Amino acid sequence: MKISYNILKTFVTPPAGNTGRSLAETLTMRTVEVESYHDQAGRLAGVVVGLVTAVRPHPNADKLRLAQVGTGKHKLEVVCGGVNLQEGMKVAFANIGTKVRWHGQGDWVTLEQVSIRGVESAGMICAAEELALMDSAAVEHGIMDLSYLTAKPGTPLAEALGLHDIILEVDNKSVTHRPDLWGHLGLARELAAIWQVPFTLPEPPTLAGGAEARLKVTIEAPEHCQRYLGVVVAGLKVAESPAWLKQQLVSLGVRSINNVVDVTNYVMHELGQPLHAFDLARLAGPEIVVRLAKRGEKLVTLDGSERKLEADSLVIADAKHVQAVAGVMGGQASEVGSTTTTIVLESATFDPVSVRLTAGKLGLRTDASMRFEKGLDPALAELALRRAVQLLAEVCPGAHVVSNVADTYPRPLELVKLNLNLPWFWKRLGCEIPRAEVVGILERLGFKITGKGDDLEVKVPSWRATRDITIPEDLIEEVARIYGYDKIPLAMPKFDITPPPVDEAQALRWKIRDLLVGAGWTETLSYSFSRSGQKPEQSLELVNPIDQTRRWLRTSVYDTLHEQFKTARRADEGMSLKFFELGRVFSSQVGDWPSQVTGQDRLPAQPWHLALAAFDQRRGSLSVIRGALKLLEKSLSIKLPDNPSYHKFGGGAVLVEVDLTGIKSGEARTLIPIPKYPSVTRDVSVVVPEGTSWENIEAAVKVSKLIESVEVFDVYEAKRSIAYRLTFRAPDRTLKSEEVDEVMAKITKLLQDKFNATIR
Amino acid sequence: MxxxxxxxxxxxxxxxxxxxxxxxxxxxxxxxxxxxxxxxxxxxxxxxxxxxxxxxxxxxxxxxxxxxxxxxxxxxxxxxFGNGTPAPIDVTLPGIPPLRGHLHPVLAVQRELEELFRSMGFMVLDGPELESEFYNFEALNIPAWHPARDTQDTFYVKGGEPKNRWLLRTHTSPVQVRALQDYGAPIRAIVPGRVFRYEATDASHETTFWQMEGLVVDKDISVSHLIATMKALLTGIFKREVEVRLRPGYFPFVEPGFELDIKCLVCGGTGCSVCKHSGWVELLPCGLVHPKVLEYGGVNPKEYSGFAFGLGLSRLAMMRYKIDDIRLLLSGDLRFLEQF
Structure with missing residues (x-):
């Protein structure tokens, strides 16, 4: 939203010395975020009024001429292509070093002294668009004719044209909660409170009303429309707006249409109240019905599209047809055009939620709907109507109200009164702002204060009472921001030193990360959205996916990691890879988290999973993963689930995923005494038939208490050959070779008998 | 022989x-x-x-x-024969590279913050990523009419109740209420985690990113406490004294609400492209916990007050490592991940 300093100044007299930057900072620190500012005079620095004293042909070009330009002290010669260049003409002259925009397009460029077709040019005579100005008298391929100006040559152009506005760009998101700040009026009130200067509320004359027409307004849906004011204005002559109005609208980024429409737009920006004008001649009569749309009703809106209206959308109709979508956009049928002489002027307060929903359904967010969505002050509707009538008479002499002033106000605004207890306020703020200062700030913002001592009775002004300020906490901000947050002293809170409880599951995940990263694994993160997941029957679906092909929530990390993993492999062909992700997955089964404070409703289960994906041709992808899982189990004294899910990819990569639900770090380990006697090791290599699992072999070979460990050290999958090392030890003596041989013989027999294994 | x-x-x-x-x-x-x-x-x-x-x-x-x-x-x-001249050793040879893994940069930043907060006595909490409308909005004083509830901003999930739909949490703030319900007051907690926004993806926008919520509730917690704590925290994060400023900001679950800016660490406040020539960088939203939020959490707002703040973990990671495209975080690109 663009804000003009010039318009602000019609409501407040600012202290001297404001710049774009200081205004932006003042508002940003106290009220709303100003994203940028634009100083018109600053941009025109270097451009002066020039007087063309002589014109002669360019020696080398037919379409160019040479002009002598007087700029007060200097006489300069420049090359000019303007078709309307004449001796004695006053022009906009840009000196070397000025920023201009070639033909009004592209970036601003700094003017340099250049030779044009062999003749040096000491500056530039500009067309309006080259300085981003408006020129209603512009001719094609022409320059700006400023002969009408009384300013002497050499006068800065900004001064000569009265261009001394500063335009502020306010971040709309920072004012979503402030219905009063969607026009200049409200921001001026804020500035007056900050600067401690008087604030002048505009007082357009009271509408007398006329007897020539009778305007009838009926509100059939009062829950959607809080107040509706309307008058019939006649004697209009639709024409172009005067220059000041056009210039002002352009600087606010609004397109000028005609004097009537421009007045309604100007008042919206000035005061924050959207207005609408209907051509009375194109209505069924001077009758307005505020009602809900009927099923199947359609309207061609001002932008030319035909809109199907839904039954709960509020519309403005005459006796026969829909004429506007209330608070969003008018209809083409009753649009103000060149033949319009009489209008019905609407100034209403529509329900914010109703307007928002309707605008949303139509996909049509307008300057009007954005304002109504915030919950406007019903009192503003009345002021804006008077202001619009006043301005119409100004831009269109002869315009006057010919009807009664229809004012239907079915739901008067409820007063908001709050109690502000000063000691409470000071405690919450951490700063004792004196009573007089608190009262002063609140009063400057429009609050009415009564009450004695520490308890202030605060009456909230209508423009803040629609939904913005409802509890005493809201007043802390009002006072503190104007007072200045920078004046609040800093103090660290004091807490007891009880150590915080630790979430074991989170602690475990950090330990897993540390171990895996230490073992050379790379942590990755993938999205939670997937194509049809691993367990379609348990998949949860998004209502509004951004990517239609990924409309499911992952039921496993595999669902989303496998694609990422495949891409990673392609980018790094042939290299070994070790990836892991810790993340939540989702299932339609009921989980533990409640979805409400009361009741038994639970959210879907969303357990943490750990997925490891590896590609290792030399050592075998699965072996690498199994090794990592063993590392976790041993180092953390945990038992991972027995049934991890395995996925094999083409080319030998593997992904293994485990559910971490319920896994707890084991007991702290205790020391196993350092063995006193040496161990004996024996390596065995067996070839077993396909389908024999190591798990079974490992369990079977532990036939003696003397066996301390069984460890695989080589696997040759193609032949199902497994080499493992047996370590024997006795706690009380050095083992004899014979003892070990005896056990080995037993194992050999067992392997042959039970597993049909060949010992190599 | x-x-x-x-x-x-x-x-x-x-x-x-x-x-x-x-x-x-x-x-x-x-x-x-x-x-x-x-x-x-x-x-x-x-x-x-x-x-x-x-x-x-x-x-x-x-x-x-x-x-x-x-x-x-x-x-x-x-x-x-003078074995005293051994073959020269090239000490500049690189040696055998040990196995080296990589923690994701977002998690690296998360860990650092967790340690910082733990040292200040904060609990580290976890919450569901699939939330209910109640916890994500209503309990945070975001009424039904609020634009944040639009499907334009939020991913909704099929299932749930018509009046309490399921959704992917849009912030870590719902855990404020869950934490108050589970632990009561006084409390000091942070909540790191994955959050979601319905948003078209580009170099600075993502559907999925990481946040860290902070919550302090105790007797007589004030704005003054909030500013001092934030300043201490930021000094801890950036490992140098940072100048902060508070300005009004609107978030329904805090009152008053603030945007906290830090003086630009790149230019020192004189103005540069990083701070858009303002000298300040918007860093974290914060405020005093709204009394309604305390009430939903089962804590009496007459007895207790508190402050809350939100840190963008993805954004902090991007600031720290000068990552210019947020999409890299979820790309799984090894050329990216192996740099950390």
């Missing part, structure tokens, strides 16, 4: 050949011939196995003596 004779001859041959050497050339060859793993001495020692048991000790001793003598002779001659 008996083994004894063989050993004697071996000794003489070896010593003789060594004497014949004029310089170090041929020395290595000779060493292999006699002292190598399959050299003559080794063979001699192996032959001991075939000797009758009673002779073994004596011959064994002889064999060892021969070995010692020959070894000594080699050592002497090596010294003589």
């Amino acid at each position: 008996s083994l004894k004779e063989e050993l004697e001859q071996l000794r003489q041959r070896a010593l003789h050949e060594l004497k014949g050497l004029k310089d170090s050339s041929g020395l290595a060859e000779l060493e292999v011939k006699y002292l190598g793993r399959k050299g003559e001495l080794a063979r001699g020692l192996k032959a001991l196995q075939d000797v009758v048991a009673e002779e073994r000790p004596r011959l064994g001793e002889l064999a060892n003596q021969v070995k010692r003598e020959v070894e000594e002779a080699f050592a002497t001659i090596k010294q003589k």
Whole structure:
């Protein structure tokens, strides 16, 4: 939203010395975020009024001429292509070093002294668009004719044209909660409170009303429309707006249409109240019905599209047809055009939620709907109507109200009164702002204060009472921001030193990360959205996916990691890879988290999973993963689930995923005494038939208490050959070779008998 | 020839050949011939196995003596030939790279913050990523009419109740209420985690990113406490004194609400492209916990007050490592991940 300093100044007299930057900072620190500012005079620095004293042909070009330009002290010669260049003409002259925009397009460029077709040019005579100005008298391929100006040559152009506005760009998101700040009026009130200067509320004359027409307004849906004011204005002559109005609208980024429409737009920006004008001649009569749309009703809106209206959308109709979508956009049928002489002027307060929903359904967010969505002050509707009538008479002499002033106000605004207890306020703020200062700030913002001592009775002004300020906490901000947050002293809170409880599951995940990263694994993160997941029957679906092909929530990390993993492999062909992700997955089964404070409703289960994906041709992808899982189990004294899910990819990569639900770090380990006697090791290599699992072999070979460990050290999958090392030890003596041989013989027999294994 | 004779001859041959050497050339060859793993001495020692048991000790001793003598002779001659100039060692060779894994940059930043907050006595909490409308909005004082509830901003999930739909949490703030319900007041907690926004993806926008919520509730917590704590926290994060400023900001679950800016760390406040020439960088939203939020959490707002703040973990990681495209965080691109 663009804000003009010039318009602000019609409501407040600012202290001297404001710049774009200081205004932006003042508002940003106290009220709303100003994203940028634009100083018109600053941009025109270097451009002066020039007087063309002589014109002669360019020696080398037919379409160019040479002009002598007087700029007060200097006489300069420049090359000019303007078709309307004449001796004695006053022009906009840009000196070397000025920023201009070639033909009004592209970036601003700094003017340099250049030779044009062999003749040096000491500056530039500009067309309006080259300085981003408006020129209603512009001719094609022409320059700006400023002969009408009384300013002497050499006068800065900004001064000569009265261009001394500063335009502020306010971040709309920072004012979503402030219905009063969607026009200049409200921001001026804020500035007056900050600067401690008087604030002048505009007082357009009271509408007398006329007897020539009778305007009838009926509100059939009062829950959607809080107040509706309307008058019939006649004697209009639709024409172009005067220059000041056009210039002002352009600087606010609004397109000028005609004097009537421009007045309604100007008042919206000035005061924050959207207005609408209907051509009375194109209505069924001077009758307005505020009602809900009927099923199947359609309207061609001002932008030319035909809109199907839904039954709960509020519309403005005459006796026969829909004429506007209330608070969003008018209809083409009753649009103000060149033949319009009489209008019905609407100034209403529509329900914010109703307007928002309707605008949303139509996909049509307008300057009007954005304002109504915030919950406007019903009192503003009345002021804006008077202001619009006043301005119409100004831009269109002869315009006057010919009807009664229809004012239907079915739901008067409820007063908001709050109690502000000063000691409470000071405690919450951490700063004792004196009573007089608190009262002063609140009063400057429009609050009415009564009450004695520490308890202030605060009456909230209508423009803040629609939904913005409802509890005493809201007043802390009002006072503190104007007072200045920078004046609040800093103090660290004091807490007891009880150590915080630790979430074991989170602690475990950090330990897993540390171990895996230490073992050379790379942590990755993938999205939670997937194509049809691993367990379609348990998949949860998004209502509004951004990517239609990924409309499911992952039921496993595999669902989303496998694609990422495949891409990673392609980018790094042939290299070994070790990836892991810790993340939540989702299932339609009921989980533990409640979805409400009361009741038994639970959210879907969303357990943490750990997925490891590896590609290792030399050592075998699965072996690498199994090794990592063993590392976790041993180092953390945990038992991972027995049934991890395995996925094999083409080319030998593997992904293994485990559910971490319920896994707890084991007991702290205790020391196993350092063995006193040496161990004996024996390596065995067996070839077993396909389908024999190591798990079974490992369990079977532990036939003696003397066996301390069984460890695989080589696997040759193609032949199902497994080499493992047996370590024997006795706690009380050095083992004899014979003892070990005896056990080995037993194992050999067992392997042959039970597993049909060949010992190599 | 008996083994004894063989050993004697071996000794003489070896010593003789060594004497014949004029310089170090041929020395290595000779060493292999006699002292190598399959050299003559080794063979001699192996032959001991075939000797009758009673002779073994004596011959064994002889064999060892021969070995010692020959070894000594080699050592002497090596010294003589000036073995004092060892082959030069290239200390600039890189060595064998150890296995190195990589923590995701967002998690690296998360860990650092967790440690910082834990040192200040904060709990680290976790919450569901699939939330209910109640916890994500209503309990945070975001009413039904609020634009944030639009499908334009929020991913909704099929299922749930019509009046309490399921959704992917849009912030970590719902855990404020869950934490108050579970632990009551006083409380100090942070909540790192994954959050979601319905948003078209580009270099600075993502559907999925990481946040960290902070919550402090106690008796008489004030704005003054909030600012001081934030300043301490930011000094901890950036490891240098940072200047902060507070300005009004609107978030329904805090009142008053603030945007906290830090003085631009790049230009020091004079204005640069990073701070859009304002000298300040918007860093974290914060405020005093709204009384309604305390009430939903089962805490009496007349008795307790608190402050809450939100840190963008993805954004902090991007600031710290100068990552210019947020999409890299979820890309799984090894050229990216292996830099951390």
